[in-house]
Amino acid sequence: xxxxxxxVNGIQQKIDSPTDTPLLWVLRDELNLTGTKFxxxxxxxxxxTVLIDGVAxxxxxxxxxSLSGQPIQTIEGLDGKEANAIRAAWRELxxxxxxxxxxxQIVAATALLxxxxxxxxxxxxxxxxxxxxxxxTYSRIKKAIHMAAxxxxxxxx
Ligand code: FES
Ligand code: FES
Numbered sequence: 001x002x003x004x005x006x007x008v009n010g011i012q013q014k015i016d017s018p019t020d021t022p023l024l025w026v027l028r029d030e031l032n033l034t035g036t037k038f039x040x041x042x043x044x045x046x047x048x049t050v051l052i053d054g055v056a057x058x059x060x061x062x063x064x065x066s067l068s069g070q071p072i073q074t075i076e077g078l079d080g081k082e083a084n085a086i087r088a089a090w091r092e093l094x095x096x097x098x099x100x101x102x103x104x105q106i107v108a109a110t111a112l113l114x115x116x117x118x119x120x121x122x123x124x125x126x127x128x129x130x131x132x133x134x135x136x137t138y139s140r141i142k143k144a145i146h147m148a149a150x151x152x153x154x155x156x157x
Pocket of ligand 1: 037040043049060
């Protein structure tokens with residue numbers, strides 16, 4: 001049995017899964033945090049994106065043994081002004097289609113705005129390029145990130 005303890009969404013969790021289990025499986029199967037999705041399982045699609053120490057990271061390729069003591073945020077625990085602005089813009093522009101990729105998209109967009117509150121198109125393309133959407137919502141995602149940036153600006157960011 002693993003002795004790993006994870007800090008997930010501000011809560012310390014003792015993990016029973018083997019230490020080489022990827023974080024995604026622990027989140028979904030052990031902690032019942034199913035907002036983070038499985039897409040490819042090979043670090044290629046971004047569906048499993050979470051924040052690790054504030055950095056957008058693929059959870060399908062990170063063994064839990066490498067994450068002890070590092071704060072992890074999933075879509076369920078994403079908070080703060082950037083996340084709120086992103087969520088509001090996503091709703092306003094009806095970004096979501098099937099939804100499968102969207103928690104990863106929202107986590108990655110929140111990480112981008114936290115680092116760059118007024119990103120250019122190029123910065124958005126670079127930050128979001130690893131998050132694939134088979135429904136092709138890319139143009140709405142870009143518009144929503146710009147809208148969220150405007151919201152942050154109006155809040156005095
Ligand atoms: S499921 Fe992790 S990158 Fe695709
Ligand atoms: S909304 Fe369907 S995969 Fe992105």
